[in-house]
Amino acid sequence: MMADRQSAIAELVIVPFMDVASATLLAYDVMIKLDVEVEHIWMRKWSFLTVVYIIQRYLPFLDGGSVLYYHFGNLTDHYCTLIFNLNAWSYVVGISLSQFILTLRVWAVWNRSISVGIGFVIFFLACWIPSYVLLAQFSRLTFGPFPITYYPDFGCFFASALPLLPFWVCWLAYDTGTFVMILIPGLKAYHKGSRSGLLKTISQDGVAYYVIMFLFILINVICTVVLPVEFRTTLMFSFARITHSLGTSRIILHIRQAAWRRAYTHETSLSQIPFTQNGHEESSSAANSLIHDHFDVSELSTQL
Known part of the structure; x- marks a missing residue:
């Protein structure tokens, strides 16, 4: 009986609190980054990846809205199951899309190597197909009445x-693998003294993101194994989903901003190169270097 009460407290108080905080964080981040997103995403030429970015950016609103209704709506067991399954599918699809974008970003750093691309496809499927299989088990979950009879009758x-x-x-394994794949070219660029602002942004943001997410997911794994069963429910489920989407979106926005700044610097630098007769060869060499670097950066940014 005591275990049932503890589980009910976790379901009724702690988990909803975390989910409300997660939804608030999502809304806040979208508001403060809306101007940057409009400038570098919505107003730019659209592509398939633009659509994927927008879906993974705003799909958490569906997650957040459904999970809040799940907590505070007056629902039958049937609708609890229905809403939870909708939320679970949206959750896994959204994370998969975010991982897809981040994987393409890492692949771009590897100069779109065919062998690396094939490896990423196999690795992606090996880690995420089990997650979709796991969704089938979610449909078998059952809901019941609260063990605390005096608590208001709402939620699931x-x-x-x-x-x-x-x-x-699976999530931890995939993030670990992609972290290693972004770290290798980042270290090579550092040792070679690369001056590309875009490559530096990709490497720094990528390493910081994967370190944070690795630690966060590792904590979830430890909590799932160590904590009592009443705290293994969905305590950090929404928070992990939303922070993953926010991190992905921030990285893409930083890359777009760095690419735009690099392009602007390139145009300014070319306009300031003096093409004199005596210094024609040196000036042409400098211009060619800038143009080559600019095209490399621009091509990389369009893949993100």
Whole structure:
């Protein structure tokens, strides 16, 4: 009976608090970055990746809205199952899209190597197909009445445990692999003294992102294994989803900003090169170097 009460407290108080905080963080981040996003995403030439970016950026609003209704709506067990399954599918699809964008970014740093690309495809499928298989188990989850009879009758309460550990392990494995793949070219560029602002942005943001997400997911794995069962529900589920989307969006926006600044610097530098007769060869060499670097950076940025 005491365990049921503890589980109910986790479901009724702690988990909703985390989900409300996560939804608030999402809304806040979208508001403060809206001007940058409009300038560098919405107003630029659209591509397939632009659509993927927008979906993974705003799909968490569906997640957040449905999970808040799940907590505070007056729902039957049938609708609890329906909303939870909708949220779970949106969750995994959104994370997959974010990982897809980040994987293409890492692949671009590897100069779109065919062998690296094939490796990423195999690695992606190996880590994320099990996550979709896990969704089938979510449909078997059952909901029941709250064990605390005097609590207001709203929201949903799990009558069975969530099999979250395999999902966290797959996510952790994929982030670890992509972190290694972004770290290798980043270290090479550092040792070679690369001056490209875009490449520096990609490497620094990528390393920082993967370190933070690695630690965060590792904490979730440890909590799932160590904590009592009443705290293994969806305590950090929404927070992980939203921070993953926010991190992906921030990285892409930083890359677009760096590419734009690089292009502007390139145009300014070319206009200031003196093409005199005596210094024609040196000036042409400098111009060619700038043009070559600019095209490399521009091509890389369009893949992101």
